[in-house]
Amino acid sequence: MAKRKTTNSPTLADVAAHAGVSPATVSRVLAGNYPVSRSANQRVMRSIRELNYSANTHARALAGVQSKTIAFILADVRGQSFADAAHGVEQEAARRGWLSLIGTSQGDSARELALVQLMREQRAGAVILIGGVTNESAEYRAKMTDLARSLHSAGSLLVLCGRPPLGDDVPTAVIEYDNEHGAYAMTSHLLSQGHRRILFLAGPERQSTSVQRLSGHRRALLDFGVPDDGTLVEHGVFTRASGYQLTKNRLIAGQDFTAVFAATDVVAAGVYAAAAEFGLNVPEDLAVAGYDDVELAQDLRPRLTTVHVPYEELGRTAAKIALDSQHQQPGWTGDHRLFTTHVVVRNSVGRL
Amino acid sequence: MAKRKTTNSPTLADVAAHAGVSPATVSRVLAGNYPVSRSANQRVMRSIRELNYSANTHARALAGVQSKTIAFILADVRGQSFADAAHGVEQEAARRGWLSLIGTSQGDSARELALVQLMREQRAGAVILIGGVTNESAEYRAKMTDLARSLHSAGSLLVLCGRPPLGDDVPTAVIEYDNEHGAYAMTSHLLSQGHRRILFLAGPERQSTSVQRLSGHRRALLDFGVPDDGTLVEHGVFTRASGYQLTKNRLIAGQDFTAVFAATDVVAAGVYAAAAEFGLNVPEDLAVAGYDDVELAQDLRPRLTTVHVPYEELGRTAAKIALDSQHQQPGWTGDHRLFTTHVVVRNSVGRL
DNA sequence: GGCAGCATAGTTAACGTTTTCTACAGGAAG
DNA sequence: CTTCCTGTAGAAAACGTTAACTATGCTGCC
Numbered sequence: 001m002a003k004r005k006t007t008n009s010p011t012l013a014d015v016a017a018h019a020g021v022s023p024a025t026v027s028r029v030l031a032g033n034y035p036v037s038r039s040a041n042q043r044v045m046r047s048i049r050e051l052n053y054s055a056n057t058h059a060r061a062l063a064g065v066q067s068k069t070i071a072f073i074l075a076d077v078r079g080q081s082f083a084d085a086a087h088g089v090e091q092e093a094a095r096r097g098w099l100s101l102i103g104t105s106q107g108d109s110a111r112e113l114a115l116v117q118l119m120r121e122q123r124a125g126a127v128i129l130i131g132g133v134t135n136e137s138a139e140y141r142a143k144m145t146d147l148a149r150s151l152h153s154a155g156s157l158l159v160l161c162g163r164p165p166l167g168d169d170v171p172t173a174v175i176e177y178d179n180e181h182g183a184y185a186m187t188s189h190l191l192s193q194g195h196r197r198i199l200f201l202a203g204p205e206r207q208s209t210s211v212q213r214l215s216g217h218r219r220a221l222l223d224f225g226v227p228d229d230g231t232l233v234e235h236g237v238f239t240r241a242s243g244y245q246l247t248k249n250r251l252i253a254g255q256d257f258t259a260v261f262a263a264t265d266v267v268a269a270g271v272y273a274a275a276a277e278f279g280l281n282v283p284e285d286l287a288v289a290g291y292d293d294v295e296l297a298q299d300l301r302p303r304l305t306t307v308h309v310p311y312e313e314l315g316r317t318a319a320k321i322a323l324d325s326q327h328q329q330p331g332w333t334g335d336h337r338l339f340t341t342h343v344v345v346r347n348s349v350g351r352l
Numbered sequence: 353m354a355k356r357k358t359t360n361s362p363t364l365a366d367v368a369a370h371a372g373v374s375p376a377t378v379s380r381v382l383a384g385n386y387p388v389s390r391s392a393n394q395r396v397m398r399s400i401r402e403l404n405y406s407a408n409t410h411a412r413a414l415a416g417v418q419s420k421t422i423a424f425i426l427a428d429v430r431g432q433s434f435a436d437a438a439h440g441v442e443q444e445a446a447r448r449g450w451l452s453l454i455g456t457s458q459g460d461s462a463r464e465l466a467l468v469q470l471m472r473e474q475r476a477g478a479v480i481l482i483g484g485v486t487n488e489s490a491e492y493r494a495k496m497t498d499l500a501r502s503l504h505s506a507g508s509l510l511v512l513c514g515r516p517p518l519g520d521d522v523p524t525a526v527i528e529y530d531n532e533h534g535a536y537a538m539t540s541h542l543l544s545q546g547h548r549r550i551l552f553l554a555g556p557e558r559q560s561t562s563v564q565r566l567s568g569h570r571r572a573l574l575d576f577g578v579p580d581d582g583t584l585v586e587h588g589v590f591t592r593a594s595g596y597q598l599t600k601n602r603l604i605a606g607q608d609f610t611a612v613f614a615a616t617d618v619v620a621a622g623v624y625a626a627a628a629e630f631g632l633n634v635p636e637d638l639a640v641a642g643y644d645d646v647e648l649a650q651d652l653r654p655r656l657t658t659v660h661v662p663y664e665e666l667g668r669t670a671a672k673i674a675l676d677s678q679h680q681q682p683g684w685t686g687d688h689r690l691f692t693t694h695v696v697v698r699n700s701v702g703r704l
Numbered sequence: 705g706g707c708a709g710c711a712t713a714g715t716t717a718a719c720g721t722t723t724t725c726t727a728c729a730g731g732a733a734g
Numbered sequence: 735c736t737t738c739c740t741g742t743a744g745a746a747a748a749c750g751t752t753a754a755c756t757a758t759g760c761t762g763c764c
Contacts, residue, residue, distance in 0.1 A: 009502060011750055022714045027752060034753090035711060052498070057473035058413040059750030062719045069470070077435045077442075077454065086429045090456050094463070099470060102429065102454040104442050111446070118421070118451060121409040122474065146404070150361055240647060269651045295592060299621045301653035363720055374744045379722060386723095387741060411720030414749045 010051040019047040030055065061123040066155060068098045070322060071119040071127045072315075075107045079238065080266070080294035081311045085130055085161070088315025096323055098125065107204075109133065109140050116147050120154070126322030127151060130161035130315075132209030141166060148172045159322050161314060164208055165336075173321045173335040177314060179209055182307040182341035183216030186261060186289050189305070189343050191224045194352030195259040195287055200233045201246055201271070203263050210235075213263050213291060232257060236267070243270025251278050258352055259287035265297050268304055268348075283350035293344055302347035309341050362403040371399040382407065413475040418507060420450045422674060423471040423479045424667075427459045431590065432618070432646035433663045437482055437513070440667025448675055450477065459556075461485065461492050468499050472506070478674030479503060482513040482667075484561030493518060500524050511674050513666060516560055517688075525673045525687040529666060531561055534659040534693035535568030538613060538641050541657070541695050543576045546704030547611040547639055550584060553598055553623070555615050557587045565615050565643060584609060588619070595622025603630050610704055611639035617649050620656055620700075635702035645696055654699035661693050 016023045021040055028034040029044040036044075047053070057067060072089045074082040086102055093100040103119070105112035112129070119127045133140075145166050148158040152171035159173045166172055190198055200217050203210030214233065221228040234250070236242035243262055250257070251274060262268035268290035272282060280286045282302055290297060290306035297304040321335055368375045373392055380386040381396040388396075399405070409419055424441045426434040438454055445452040455471070457464035464481070471479045485492075497518050500510040504523035511525045518524055542550055552569050555562030566585065573580040586602070588594035595614055602609070603626060614620035620642035624634060632638045634654055642649060642658035649656040673687055 013750075023751080024714060024716095024753085025712090028713095031752080037712065040713085054469060054473070056414070056750050057470065058410040058475070059719090060752080061410040062408075062414055062721090062750080063752040064719065065752070077429055077438045078432070080430070080432075083429045083435060086456075090429075090458065094458065099455065099463075099467065102456070103451065104438075104454070106442065106446065111451075115451060117406060118409065121406075123410070240651075266647075269647075272651070295618075295621075296648060296651060299592075299624065299648060299652055364722095365720075375721080376723080376744060376746095377742085380743095383722080389742060392743085408720050411749090412722080414720080414751090415722040416749065417722075 009056075010053045012053070012055065015044065015047045015051055015053050018051060019043040065123070066125050067123050069122065069124045070098055070100045070319060071103060071115075071122075071124045072100055072130065073103045073105060073112060073115050073119075073127065074130050075105055077102065077104055080296060081264075081292045081309065082130055084294070084311035085315035085318070088312040088317075089128060089319040090315075091312075092316045092319035092323070098323065100319075107134055109135070109137070113140070113143050113147070116144070116151075116158070120147060120151050120156070123154065124156060126157045126159060126319075128159040128161055128315075128318045128322055129163065130318070131163065132203075132207045132212075133163050134204055134207040136164070136206075136208070145170050157322050159318050161318050162209065168334070171332070171334060173318075173337075175314060175318050175321070175337045175339070177309050177339040178341050179212035180216040180219070182291065182309070182343075183213040183261075184220045185216075185341075185343050186291070186305075186307050187217045187220035188224070189345070190259050190261060190287065190289060190349060191220065191226065193287070193349055195349075196226055197257040198232060198259045198261055199247070199250060199255070199257040201243055201260060201262045201267050202233055202235050203238050205235045210263055217261060238264045238267060240266045240270040240273070243267035244273045245270070247271045247274035248277065251275075251280075257286075259289065259349065261289045261291075263291055265290040265292045265294050265304060265306055268306070269296060269300060272300055283348050287349040287352075289349055297344075297346070300348070305346045305349045306344055307341050308344045310339055314339055361408075362405045364405070364407065367396065367399045367403055367405050370403060371395040417475075418477050419475050421474065421476045422450055422452045422671060423455060423467075423474075423476045424452055424482065425455045425457060425464060425467050425471075425479065426482050427457055429454065429456055432648060433616075433644045433661065434482055436646070436663035437667035437670075440664040440669075441480060441671040442667075443664075444668045444671035444675070450675065452671075459486055461487070461489075465492070465495055465499070468496070468503075468510070472499060472503050472508070475506065476508060478509045478511060478671075480511040480513055480667075480670045480674060481515065482670070483515065484555075484559045484564075485515050486556055486559040488516070488558075488560070497522050509674050511670050513670050514561065520686070523684070523686060525670075525689075527666060527670050527673070527689045527691070529661050529691040530693050531564035532568040532571070534643065534661070534695075535565040535613075536572045537568075537693075537695045538643070538657075538659050539569045539572035540576070541697070542611050542613060542639065542641060542701060543572065543578065545639070545701055547701075548578055549609040550611045550613055551599075551602060551607070551609040552585045553595055553612060553614045553619050554585055554587050555590050562587075562615055569613060590616045590619060592618045592622040592625070595619035596625045597622070599623045599626035600629070603627075603632075611641065611701065613641045613643075615643055617642035617644045617646050617656060617658055620658070621648060621652060624652055635700050639701040639704075641701055649696075649698070652700070657698045657701045658696055659693050660696045662691055666691055 016026045090100050103115040151158050161175045165174045202214045234246045260271045290304045293306045293308035297306045368378045442452050455467040503510050513527045517526045554566045586598045612623045642656045645658045645660035649658045
């Protein structure tokens with residue numbers, strides 16, 4: 001009885017039979033890690049072509065080989081910044097003949113864990129996590145730590161990108177971009193232009209990126225001796241709609257501020273929309289600053305003053321580190337990079 | 353001898369030993385498709401929790417079960433439109449407790465085939481391909497047809513989204529959005545506003561989406577009796593930079609046109625940039641129209657007149673069709689949906 | 705000429721599940 | 735008191751690879 005035989009694709013055994021050799025020989029031809037005679041090699045190759053054979057990943061993985069696949073996990077593909085980073089990963093992976101897969105967590109940590117888990121099981125060569133983490137719990141950290149260890153012991157690597165490290169003894173690579181300093185620099189810029197009442201549109205309250213940017217903003221206020229009672233901070237999400245709504249609310253309330261520092265360029269786009277609705281001109285009536293420097297920043301009118309983050313390079317570097325096998329070596333202790341950010345002055349902030 | 357034991361995660365056998373039952377019983381508890389005594393069930397569940405066990409996907413797949421994973425393959429994550437579609441897929445998948453994975457082909461058909469192949473081997477529950485196809489060769493079609501059949505016979509499904517069907521006898525679902533009519537409508541709009549010399553910025557010459565949009569444009573010209581010698585068509589890629597450069601070249605050449613119809617909103621953003629550089633005001637000096645209606649269209653100034661395509665819904669629908677199991681039934685002949693598009697009039701096109 | 709060593713090839717045991725098939729109780733029915 | 739279910743459990747055979755062992759001719763050397 002043929003059992004169920006859901007797929008009818010030829011197996012390695014089929015190829016072996018067709019070529020008149022043993023399965024082992026076929027495997028060897030494929031792997032190329034063992035001497036095979038010229039004639040056998042040719043016959044096998046011909047059979048493979050004729051049968052249109054392709055190896056079963058699962059069987060391979062089960063037998064212990066790593067797949068040449070790298071995974072990239074982010075919250076939402078719709079964000080330009082992380083999409084750029086994803087592209088960087090993809091580039092570097094392709095350059096080395098690897099495939100890359102993207103998974104999205106929608107900001108849900110359970111989903112994120114499930115994805116990392118899935119990738120570990122798929123025997124991905126590396127897993128890159130990008131973006132801040134929300135509401136990090138002890139349980140989450142523990143599970144992620146386990147996964148990092150498990151990944152590492154399987155010859156793979158977990159790379160954390162733009163998020164807090166898990167701990168010194170956890171085998172991960174960490175790549176950060178400077179949220180705190182970037183925000184500090186931008187707020188300093190706004191202050192230097194004479195602005196004193198700056199509305200800060202943060203992201204979710206307990207999201208690490210948001211927390212860091214807010215903290216940089218506050219430190220600048222403190223250093224410049226500008227009072228900061230927290231009433232000019234608003235928490236939302238990293239979308240255009242959120243920026244629009246938050247600004248509108250404040251405007252309706254008749255709140256007094258001369259500048260808005262949006263935690264993200266897309267949020268800034270929302271600010272522009274709200275300002276336009278109230279007949280306010282940027283930058284004369286209202287200064288607006290963003291963060292990320294995505295393509296959109298150049299399409300907004302006036303062009304948006306923002307903080308540049310090299311997302312694509314970030315992604316490329318993450319992939320490079322992940323794919324370089326130095327971390328396989330016994331004495332490897334972890335890798336840590338910090339990408340710097342800088343203010344890009346355009347036309348959305350005027351001198352007061 | 354313990355062989356290599358690369359990963360130290362607990363196996364089903366470990367759980368069985370811990371719970372004092374046979375592996376089969378553990379499997380049954382997990383699958384829930386066979387009667388298991390109350391006590392055994394409880395012990396197994398407890399062991400699973402205590403050992404933090406999770407099943408190995410590969411072994412599962414090898415034993416013939418499908419994974420609850422859906423794959424979405426596109427050319428480039430950086431494009432807003434397809435990112436929106438990806439989000440739609442993700443939403444629908446998540447709603448049903450499935451995970452979704454995104455792969456990018458970078459417009460390379462070999463890479464695309466490799467991804468579909470990979471997903472087939474991973475036993476994905478469905479594979480959705482979105483976006484036009486470039487330079488479609490007979491060999492490509494043959495291979496994709498094979499993959500579609502193979503996917504289908506494994507109880508999975510290939511969904512083609514916004515690309516030409518493979519043929520009536522190939523078991524795929526096809527979802528299209530109307531490129532030809534959308535472009536026809538937009539060009540009609542431009543013509544009705546008095547424009548006669550319209551520069552059309554197409555995508556790659558042999559890319560299906562580009563071809564369809566161009567064809568709609570041309571049909572409108574024909575219907576309105578406007579001469580069309582092909583000199584007002586320019587081929588590029590779907591990026592801002594391409595739109596910028598192409599427009600700039602024409603402007604430098606002193607070409608005579610009153611409107612630009614960009615095959616994509618981001619391309620239109622590039623047109624805006626070039627126009628600004630030459631001191632041309634949109635829409636007074638130059639009318640600009642786009643296609644896709646992504647968020648950017650509302651952030652450009654003046655706001656961009658464009659053709660709306662319901663990308664997110666497209667993605668959601670694709671996932672729905674893919675995950676609905678009706679196509680498993682014997683008499684299933686294929687599914688075909690067509691999403692309509694419509695012109696969204698904003699402020700970038702003036703009456704001549 | 706016997707024998708170590710080498711170049712190939714084949715055998716077979718993993719890898720971690722699922723799923724038959726078989727087995728064995730205990731209770732109902734005759 | 736048999737006999738036959740019925741509810742549960744275990745043994746074992748897949749699934750398609752890889753890699754560690756064996757096995758077998760040869761070649762070349764003492």
